[in-house]
Amino acid sequence: MRLKSVIDGLILIALALAPFYLSAYHLSLLGRFLALAIVSLSLVLIWGWGGILSLGQGVFWGLGGYALAMHLKLASLAPGDLPDFMMWSGLDHLPKWWAVFHSPALALTSVVVLPMAAAGALGWLIFHRRVGGVYFALITQALALAFSTLLISQQPYTGGFNGLTDFSTILGYSVNGPNFERGLYWVTVGALTGSFLLCQWLRQTNFGRVLVAIRDGENRVRFLGYNAMAYKTIAFAVGGALAGISGALYMLHVGVISPAMVGVVPSIEMVVAVAVGGRESLTGVILGTLLVNFCKDWISSAMPDLWLFVMGALFVLVVTAMRGGLADLAEFPFRKINLRQSRKTKRHDSVIAVEKEAEASKAG
Amino acid sequence: MWHIPIMTGQVFNGVSVASILLLTALGLALSFGQMNVINMAHGEMLMSGGYLAYLADKFVHGPAAFPCALLVAFVGASVLGALLEVSVIRWLYGRPLDTLLATWGISLILQQGARSLFGAIGVEVVAPHWLNGSINFTHGWFAGLSLPYIRIFIILLAVVVLGGLALFIARTRWGQWLRAVHQDREMAGALGINTKRVDLIVFALGSGVAGLAGAALALIAPVTPTVGQSYIVYAFLVVIVGGLGSLLGTTIAALLVGLLSAGAQMFTSVSFSDVLLLVLVVIFIQFRPRGLVATHSRMLKEA
Numbered sequence: 001m002r003l004k005s006v007i008d009g010l011i012l013i014a015l016a017l018a019p020f021y022l023s024a025y026h027l028s029l030l031g032r033f034l035a036l037a038i039v040s041l042s043l044v045l046i047w048g049w050g051g052i053l054s055l056g057q058g059v060f061w062g063l064g065g066y067a068l069a070m071h072l073k074l075a076s077l078a079p080g081d082l083p084d085f086m087m088w089s090g091l092d093h094l095p096k097w098w099a100v101f102h103s104p105a106l107a108l109t110s111v112v113v114l115p116m117a118a119a120g121a122l123g124w125l126i127f128h129r130r131v132g133g134v135y136f137a138l139i140t141q142a143l144a145l146a147f148s149t150l151l152i153s154q155q156p157y158t159g160g161f162n163g164l165t166d167f168s169t170i171l172g173y174s175v176n177g178p179n180f181e182r183g184l185y186w187v188t189v190g191a192l193t194g195s196f197l198l199c200q201w202l203r204q205t206n207f208g209r210v211l212v213a214i215r216d217g218e219n220r221v222r223f224l225g226y227n228a229m230a231y232k233t234i235a236f237a238v239g240g241a242l243a244g245i246s247g248a249l250y251m252l253h254v255g256v257i258s259p260a261m262v263g264v265v266p267s268i269e270m271v272v273a274v275a276v277g278g279r280e281s282l283t284g285v286i287l288g289t290l291l292v293n294f295c296k297d298w299i300s301s302a303m304p305d306l307w308l309f310v311m312g313a314l315f316v317l318v319v320t321a322m323r324g325g326l327a328d329l330a331e332f333p334f335r336k337i338n339l340r341q342s343r344k345t346k347r348h349d350s351v352i353a354v355e356k357e358a359e360a361s362k363a364g
Numbered sequence: 365m366w367h368i369p370i371m372t373g374q375v376f377n378g379v380s381v382a383s384i385l386l387l388t389a390l391g392l393a394l395s396f397g398q399m400n401v402i403n404m405a406h407g408e409m410l411m412s413g414g415y416l417a418y419l420a421d422k423f424v425h426g427p428a429a430f431p432c433a434l435l436v437a438f439v440g441a442s443v444l445g446a447l448l449e450v451s452v453i454r455w456l457y458g459r460p461l462d463t464l465l466a467t468w469g470i471s472l473i474l475q476q477g478a479r480s481l482f483g484a485i486g487v488e489v490v491a492p493h494w495l496n497g498s499i500n501f502t503h504g505w506f507a508g509l510s511l512p513y514i515r516i517f518i519i520l521l522a523v524v525v526l527g528g529l530a531l532f533i534a535r536t537r538w539g540q541w542l543r544a545v546h547q548d549r550e551m552a553g554a555l556g557i558n559t560k561r562v563d564l565i566v567f568a569l570g571s572g573v574a575g576l577a578g579a580a581l582a583l584i585a586p587v588t589p590t591v592g593q594s595y596i597v598y599a600f601l602v603v604i605v606g607g608l609g610s611l612l613g614t615t616i617a618a619l620l621v622g623l624l625s626a627g628a629q630m631f632t633s634v635s636f637s638d639v640l641l642l643v644l645v646v647i648f649i650q651f652r653p654r655g656l657v658a659t660h661s662r663m664l665k666e667a
Binding site for chain 1: 400468597635641
């Protein structure tokens with residue numbers, strides 16, 4: 001455990017110092033991939049620990065991105081002007097629900113609150129009927145599809161297929177130039193570190209232990225008197241909030257948000273990165289996200305046709321053969337070999353721990 | 365808007381879309397009920413059926429061309445499905461979410477494979493001449509309504525396949541094994557049924573039916589590498605609404621989804637009807653979380 005913290009610290013130092021040894025081009029790539037790593041952390045929380053597979057994380061990611069992009073769009077305008085795409089679509093005044101995003105405080109709050117509320121509401125609606133597993137994955141995928149088609153069709157309000165782009169200032173700073181890039185990079189590293197610590201802390205609390213136990217044996221935990229639905233909903237809502245932050249930061253890095261970035265395929269790509277990194281390991285998925293995205297950047301520019309083959313094969317391989325992903329591979333030399341303990345018994349450990357705890361609290 | 369021919373035409377369109385949805389969803393629902401497995405590459409079975417029909421249509425001429433195309437699509441997609449089951453799905457038994465992800469990887473590979481082989485531009489199967497034309501109403505209430513033969517054929521195809529499957533499950537030895545494994549896998553295995561082989565058959569059969577759907581679809585729209593993706597999400601919704609592995613539930617759900625989206629499109633745009641459909645499914649789950657036709661069981665399932 002100590003060794004792991006040291007490694008985490010070293011990685012953090014390496015990331016924080018990156019602006020001093022990376023070229024501007026690579027720094028900007030690293031920055032946007034680190035922003036994506038935050039959504040990977042959210043998937044560790046809900047999928048790796050909670051056992052809830054969300055194929056629609058792009059929706060919450062997109063809500064965060066669009067919320068901030070709306071503010072940037074308005075901030076770049078002279079007072080009384082309309083965003084360009086609204087004028088093209090023949091709108092003559094700014095809708096009320098757009099106008100409120102003039103306020104930076106509200107926009108920044110809604111980056112977190114909007115996706116969190118959406119995820120919480122959806123989670124509650126589905127979990128409280130005890131629908132989960134595969135059903136949940138399929139419904140979230142349908143959500144991703146509906147979200148992106150809706151964004152495309154509502155051109156006058158969302159910018160349609162092109163999305164929102166062409167920003168000039170945020171909170172009074174110009175969004176162009178190396179200083180902004182560098183500052184944004186550090187903000188991203190800070191947000192990533194904060195999200196990492198939040199997840200790590202959650203895992204150690206009672207909440208985290210019960211969440212993992214629900215993943216491994218939902219009925220048993222329910223029979224102990226825990227409200228499994230509430231745990232899952234909260235985890236999903238927190239995951240939604242992290243996804244929203246990730247989307248807003250990514251949008252700042254690339255300067256655009258569009259429906260193509262939030263649909264079915266990007267949502268699954270987020271899951272790929274997490275599966276490759278190791279779904280239960282926070283450090284693993286950050287490195288996995290960087291690895292997958294740098295590979296994607298490299299392969300899809302060198303051999304565009306090959307990327308889908310590589311990603312598909314990678315996915316099949318990781319899911320079937322190395323369930324723990326990169327993190328498992330890294331841990332391998334340090335693991336004590338225990339032939340007697342099969343995977344099946346290991347997965348019940350978490351439930352037994354919670355059972356013992358419940359018993360102890362009853363006795364005490 | 366309340367013009368009878370237009371309304372009837374829309375309902376008819378809804379039913380024909382529902383037929384393709386039904387053919388696509390049947391295989392999904394069967395394998396989901398049987399193995400608790402969702403095959404994300406199922407849409408690519410539909411796609412490969414379309415391409416196989418196209419190839420058969422290209423190489424075989426004369427009156428046999430079209431039946432031959434249907435047969436090739438069915439057999440080809442079945443073989444592909446069987447390969448998929450043996451190579452990947454079998455090894456992930458009891459891990460439904462991982463199966464979902466692995467099959468999604470396969471669907472990516474198949475899509476890109478089709479793109480490399482056939483190009484990104486769609487190909488079409490030329491319908492035989494006896495399917496060209498339509499029933500036109502010129503008198504009475506339905507004046508102006510026109511029902512193309514091709515769409516009628518697709519609806520008939522769905523009805524025949526559904527009937528065939530129902531007979532297969534209810535009347536044959538294999539069907540009996542299938543029902544037994546569906547009811548209680550361990551007990552069926554203990555009684556000497558080769559459950560793995562039953563799984564394989566179910567999977568191949570479901571894929572074959574999706575292949576047929578692809579061939580049918582190729583008659584009315586071009587087949588592209590991503591054609592499966594545009595149908596698969598709706599097919600998933602059909603499975604959710606229909607309930608675990610029930611033919612009846614799947615049929616009703618496919619009709620509901622097809623008619624609803626055709627009906628909604630009369631009043632709003634396509635994209636809004638997508639959103640509306642999803643909202644309705646989420647509302648539906650509030651009342652019937654196990655689907656329209658739920659298998660009653662006192663078994664406590666770890667979902």
